Amino acid sequence: MSLELLREGLIGNDIKSLHSIINPPIAKIRNIGIMAHIDAGKTTTTERILYYSGYTRSLGDVDDGDTVTDFMAQERERGITIQSAAVTFDWKGYRINLIDTPGHVDFTLEVERCLRVLDGAVAVFDASAGVEAQTLTVWRQADKHKIPRICFLNKMDKTGASFNYAVESIREKLKAKPLLLQLPIGEGKTFKGVVDVVSKEKLLWNPNSDDGKDFERKPLLEMSDPELLKEITEARNALIEQVADLDDEFADLVLGEFSENFDLLPAEKLQTAVHRVTLAQTAVPVLCGSALKNKGVQPLLDAITMYLPSPEERNLEFLQWYKGDLCALAFKVLHDKQRGPLVFLRIYSGMIKPQLAIHNINGNCTERISRLLLPFADQHVEIPSLTAGNIALTVGLKHTTTGDTIVSSKSSALAACRRAEREGEKKHRQNNEAERLLLAGVEIPEPVFFCTIEPPSVAKQPDLDHALKCLQREDPSLKVKLDPDSGQTILCGMGELHIEIIHDRIKREYGLETYLGPLQVAYRETILNSVRATDTLDRTLGDRRHLVTVELEAKSLETSSLLPVIEYAASVAADLSQASREAVENGLHSACLQGPLLGSPIQDVAITLHSLVIHPGTSTTMISACVSRCLQKALKKADKQILEPLMNLEVTVTRDYLSPVLADLAQRRGNIQEIQTRQDNRVVIGFVPLAEIMGYSTVLRTLTSGSATFALELSNYQAMNPQDQSTLLSQRSGLS
Numbered sequence: 001m002s003l004e005l006l007r008e009g010l011i012g013n014d015i016k017s018l019h020s021i022i023n024p025p026i027a028k029i030r031n032i033g034i035m036a037h038i039d040a041g042k043t044t045t046t047e048r049i050l051y052y053s054g055y056t057r058s059l060g061d062v063d064d065g066d067t068v069t070d071f072m073a074q075e076r077e078r079g080i081t082i083q084s085a086a087v088t089f090d091w092k093g094y095r096i097n098l099i100d101t102p103g104h105v106d107f108t109l110e111v112e113r114c115l116r117v118l119d120g121a122v123a124v125f126d127a128s129a130g131v132e133a134q135t136l137t138v139w140r141q142a143d144k145h146k147i148p149r150i151c152f153l154n155k156m157d158k159t160g161a162s163f164n165y166a167v168e169s170i171r172e173k174l175k176a177k178p179l180l181l182q183l184p185i186g187e188g189k190t191f192k193g194v195v196d197v198v199s200k201e202k203l204l205w206n207p208n209s210d211d212g213k214d215f216e217r218k219p220l221l222e223m224s225d226p227e228l229l230k231e232i233t234e235a236r237n238a239l240i241e242q243v244a245d246l247d248d249e250f251a252d253l254v255l256g257e258f259s260e261n262f263d264l265l266p267a268e269k270l271q272t273a274v275h276r277v278t279l280a281q282t283a284v285p286v287l288c289g290s291a292l293k294n295k296g297v298q299p300l301l302d303a304i305t306m307y308l309p310s311p312e313e314r315n316l317e318f319l320q321w322y323k324g325d326l327c328a329l330a331f332k333v334l335h336d337k338q339r340g341p342l343v344f345l346r347i348y349s350g351m352i353k354p355q356l357a358i359h360n361i362n363g364n365c366t367e368r369i370s371r372l373l374l375p376f377a378d379q380h381v382e383i384p385s386l387t388a389g390n391i392a393l394t395v396g397l398k399h400t401t402t403g404d405t406i407v408s409s410k411s412s413a414l415a416a417c418r419r420a421e422r423e424g425e426k427k428h429r430q431n432n433e434a435e436r437l438l439l440a441g442v443e444i445p446e447p448v449f450f451c452t453i454e455p456p457s458v459a460k461q462p463d464l465d466h467a468l469k470c471l472q473r474e475d476p477s478l479k480v481k482l483d484p485d486s487g488q489t490i491l492c493g494m495g496e497l498h499i500e501i502i503h504d505r506i507k508r509e510y511g512l513e514t515y516l517g518p519l520q521v522a523y524r525e526t527i528l529n530s531v532r533a534t535d536t537l538d539r540t541l542g543d544r545r546h547l548v549t550v551e552l553e554a555k556s557l558e559t560s561s562l563l564p565v566i567e568y569a570a571s572v573a574a575d576l577s578q579a580s581r582e583a584v585e586n587g588l589h590s591a592c593l594q595g596p597l598l599g600s601p602i603q604d605v606a607i608t609l610h611s612l613v614i615h616p617g618t619s620t621t622m623i624s625a626c627v628s629r630c631l632q633k634a635l636k637k638a639d640k641q642i643l644e645p646l647m648n649l650e651v652t653v654t655r656d657y658l659s660p661v662l663a664d665l666a667q668r669r670g671n672i673q674e675i676q677t678r679q680d681n682r683v684v685i686g687f688v689p690l691a692e693i694m695g696y697s698t699v700l701r702t703l704t705s706g707s708a709t710f711a712l713e714l715s716n717y718q719a720m721n722p723q724d725q726s727t728l729l730s731q732r733s734g735l736s
């Protein structure tokens with residue numbers, strides 16, 4: 001596409017200038033996410049950011065359901081953010097790629113996936129509530145991915161908003177060191193603006209402006225604001241001392257040149273030091289405002305460009321292995337009816353262009369990018385190329401799934417892998433860790449819930465299969481399988497809301513009314529002892545005789561392993577061809593998919609093949625079938641155990657409602673670890689089996705008149721006690 005056309009296209013697409021699409025220098029890129037507890041104001045803050053940066057012409061309002069980032073229909077209706085949308089815009093010469101992350105616990109995979117591609121994040125808090133349960137979860141995830149952060153205390157206009165309370169909760173609950181870069185002018189109804197502690201200026205928003213674009217920035221003067229100036233000078237001195245404690249370079253500067261008078265220290269020197277401290281994650285800058293009342297968002301944008309890192313400041317280890325060759329991570333797939341799958345890529349190194357052939361490491365396939373777009377919520381602008389540090393949207397990649405790593409060719413990946421291995425040897429690191437870093441993938445948790453899904457008629461089954469295939473590429477935490485006995489399609493997901501949303505999307509986006517069976521917990525099975533079995537398969541098909549005899553032993557493993565550990569007796573290993581070995585392993589894996597008790601997957605088992613005799617001419621399918629049948633026979637004979645998902649539960653409840661909540665949890669086989677005190681609230685922390693906690697949000701709402709909140713996360717799979725196990729088995733077999 002020519003530049004002329006591009007220019008025209010841009011005007012048509014309502015984009016400000018050509019400037020916004022040219023590859024910006026990497027130092028000027030910020031890949032940012034906004035994370036928060038539900039309802040803290042992420043969407044409203046994002047909307048304001050897009051408006052002030054000039055990318056939207058009017059202010060969206062979550063309560064009216066017309067925001068840009070929550071563009072999926074259900075999100076509009078539910079008023080929550082489910083799928084993250086990447087939005088690209090410019091602010092004062094910086095390119096900002098903003099990824100709106102979801103806040104609901106069922107979508108933590110989405111959050112993880114987004115965090116993986118971010119260089120920095122803004123944590124939005126409701127200033128009247130401080131740190132809430134979900135903020136803690138995402139904060140921990142951001143710690144895991146080492147993402148530098150800044151905090152925005154939103155809702156300063158709300159009755160009950162307290163800057164000090166919110167700052168204290170950041171200090172206490174997040175164990176972070178807040179750097180107060182601003183102080184509010186007024187709180188609740190009297191909130192008017194903020195004071196910039198670094199520059200000693202006050203920022204006041206014009207009360208008559210309806211979009212908050214109009215605000216004035218004035219230096220604090222002795223004459224007009226003596227009290228405030230005194231307060232801010234003290235706050236600035238405290239900030240300087242705090243930063244000097246955390247940054248040696250700054251400490252040298254402060255103790256040398258400016259030790260007599262901190263007032264002489266230029267704002268830029270302090271800003272540079274705050275940037276370094278933010279990057280080192282030894283402290284977090286704190287700002288405040290009210291997105292809804294259009295106050296404090298422009299300084300937040302300035303802070304994003306000033307304090308959060310550019311992509312080249314992240315020091316991602318795997319980059320050195322690519323030596324400038326293409327390396328990108330597919331972090332989201334969307335399905336567009338006209339254009340087919342759209343894949344969001346974070347480019348770590350190298351460059352991408354339309355018509356480029358790329359190699360997908362995880363899928364081990366090569367495919368071609370047909371077009372390259374810049375993501376602007378649900379609008380997309382076509383561009384000629386994009387370089388490292390950017391987020392791109394590609395058309396044409398049909399096999400790429402969320403979480404896949406994209407490189408220029410297979411040989412480039414192999415070269416990077418060799419460099420990583422050499423590096424790993426130097427550092428005595430295990431090779432699989434090098435591989436993990438190289439692939440930079442996102443861990444996909446195992447789904448804990450499942451239910452059957454049926455199309456409205458048998459004729460619609462292919463349409464349902466297609467819809468599920470598309471949805472799975474977008475969301476790898478959704479699993480789909482076929483029940484081998486009933487032939488029904490089974491949907492496996494991360495939570496009740498997750499399954500509900502998928503059901504909803506199939507209806508809206510694919511026009512299919514489907515029926516869900518009751519939601520069930522995904523159990524696992526294991527064995528407790530060691531058992532041996534032998535089997536022979538002798539079948540003649542046409543004029544070919546297939547004959548296999550196998551003897552194997554299955555025993556329980558001490559360590560946890562989803563896949564069976566397979567061993568061969570020396571005599572078997574000696575003359576086993578590669579094809580036969582693969583056939584054996586396929587057979588064993590398929591037998592482990594369906595345990596003898598509930599048909600759930602078998603885990604934590606080791607299998608030893610003691611003997612395997614294969615008659616010449618026997619097909620590999622027959623080898624697999626025989627081995628699989630033999631293992632099933634062994635598993636049936638063993639002492640069997642059901643494993644159930646155990647959840648970490650955290651309930652925040654006022655003191656008055658603590659007793660009924662505890663009594664209810666006791667009935668749900670809950671195991672309470674501790675009860676903490678947070679302000680007037682009690683926080684109950686413990687474990688509870690997933691099977692006992694279905695529909696808990698409704699129960700908790702009724703028990704506490706809607707005053708409690710809870711967070712739930714998979715802890716591990718644990719053995720059920722014999723009594724619970726036999727109750728479950730009789731329920732399943734319809735005996736009770």
Ligand SMILES: Nc1nc2c(ncn2[C@@H]2O[C@H](COP(=O)(O)OP(=O)(O)OP(=O)(O)O)[C@@H](O)[C@H]2O)c(=O)[nH]1
Binds near residue numbers: 079158
């Ligand atoms: N008083 C006040 N209300 C606000 C402010 N910002 C957002 N809200 C309101 O808080 C509610 C939630 O805002 P959202 O922007 O949807 O919050 P969110 O964090 O995106 O929510 P999820 O997408 O559900 O995670 C809405 O009713 C907003 O109008 C603010 O600065 N002050």
